Amino acid sequence: MKGRRRPEVAKRLRWIHDQLAAAYGPQHWWPAKTPFEVILGAYLTQNTAWKAVERSLANLRAAGALTVEGLRALPLEDLRRCIQPSGFYTRKAAALKAFVAMLDEEFGGSLKALAATPPAGLRDRLLALPGVGPETADAILLYALGHVVPVADEYLRRIAERHRLQEVASGSKSYGALVELTREAFADDPRDTHARLFNEFHALTVAVGKAHCRRTAQCEGCPLAGDLRYAK
C-alpha cells in the first residue's frame, strides 16, 4: 500500500507549518472585513498579484459594490471597469455576476443561507459555477463561510515539489492530493482547532510563497532552508 509512507510525509508537512509559524507568527487571515469581501478577493486574486486585487476592491468600494446588494445593482460594464486592474476582467466579472445570480435564485440572496447548507454539497455547487475551481471554492468555504476545509495553492504545490513531499506517482501533484496531505498533517494535532490550523497554514504558505517560493526560488533567508531534502 502507498499508505505506508504517507504518515511520514504528513509529518514533514507539519514540520513546515511549525517552521513558518515560528518565523512569521499569527497571520489572522483572510485580509478582508466581511465574508462577501472574502469572496470577491477569492475570485479576483486568481493568478493575480494581491496588490492589483486591492486596487480593484478600492474601485468596488467607491462604487458601493462590496456588498451583495451593491454588486447586484452594479451593471456588468461598470463591474468590468472596477475590476480591470486585477486582470481577466471579462471572465471574472461574468463569474461574479453568476455567483450573485446563484445566491439570489437558490438562497434568497443570503450568504447566511448559503453557509447553512452542508459543506460537501455546497462545495460541488460552488465548483459548478463558472470561474470557480478547487482553490476558489475552498477559500470561500473556509474564509467566508466558516467551514473546516484546507486550502491549497500554487505556492504549496511548489513547496511540495521542491521539498520532495510527494511521491512521483501520477496525479500526486494534483490539488486534491495536497488537500488530503494537509488534512493528514493536522489530523491529530491537539494544539488548535482544525479551522484555525487550516486557516493559518494556508496564510503562512502564501507568506513564505511571496517571499521565497516564486517561479524562480529565492531561498536566501527562507525559514524552510533547514530541510535537507530541498532541491532546486
Place this chain on the structure above:
DNA sequence: CGCCAGGCCGTGT
C-alpha cells in the same frame, strides 16, 4: 523591459 502573480477553462493527446 521582460517576467510573473494567492487559477480556471477549453481543447488536444
Place this chain on the structure above:
DNA sequence: ACACGGCATGGC
C-alpha cells in the same frame, strides 16, 4: 488523467 495555451493587467 495530464499537458498546454488563452485569459489581461500592472508591479517590480
